[in-house]
Amino acid sequence: DVKVTQSSRYLVKRTGEKVFLECVQDMDHENMFWYRQDPGLGLRLIYFSYDVKMKEKGDIPEGYSVSREKKERFSLILESASTNQTSMYLCASSKKNRVANYGYTFGSGTRLTVV
C-alpha cells in the first residue's frame, strides 16, 4: 500500500523553538508539498518541491523553510515557532506529469500546538 508518512501525529512546542516536521513517501514521486489547514481557510500551500534540492514558495511561506536532500523526504522547518503557527500540517506528494494532473496522495497530518 503506497504511503505518505508524517513522523508525528500530535506535537506541542514552545514559542521560539525550532520545529522540524518530517514527511516521507515511498512512491518515488518527484513532487512534494506542505500545506497548513485552518478552519474556514481550507488548505494553504506553504512550500513545494519538484525535485531533490529544489524548492518553491507557496502562498504563505513566511516563517517557514524546507529541506529536500533525498527524493523520498521533505522536511518543513519552523525557524522560531509562534502561536499563530498552531495548525494542522499536511504533507502530500505526486508524480511529475507534464501531460496531466492526477492529484496528490496525502499523509495523515501533524497537529502542531505552539504554547
Add this chain to the structure above:
Amino acid sequence: AQKVTQAQTEISVVEKEDVTLDCVYETRDTTYYLFWYKQPPSGELVFLIRRNSFDEQNEISGRYSWNFQKSTSSFNFTITASQVVDSAVYFCALSEARAAGNKLTFGGGTRVLVKP
C-alpha cells in the same frame, strides 16, 4: 490567479437525505483539472474524483455524483441517501495545467454532518 470557493462551511442532514456541496472556481487557463477530496475525522485526505476541463460529462459513482458546468465555473458534488459514514470535511481543488509542480489550490472546505 486560480481560486476555489466553497460557500457552504457546514451542512447538517439526517441520514438518507441527499446533500449537495457547491464548488465555484476561477482560472484563466483553458486547460485545468478539478478534484474532490474527503477528509474523515482520521485526518487523511482521500481522493474522490478528478475531472479535466475538456470533459464536461457528469459522473456517478455509487451514491456520489458530480455536476461539472464550465458555463458557470462550477463543479458540484451530490451525496445521495447520505449515511453517517459520509460525515467528513469535503474539499474541492483546482490545478491549472501550467502550474509548477502540478500544485493544487483548495477551497475552504465544507463540513458535512450526517445524523442518524
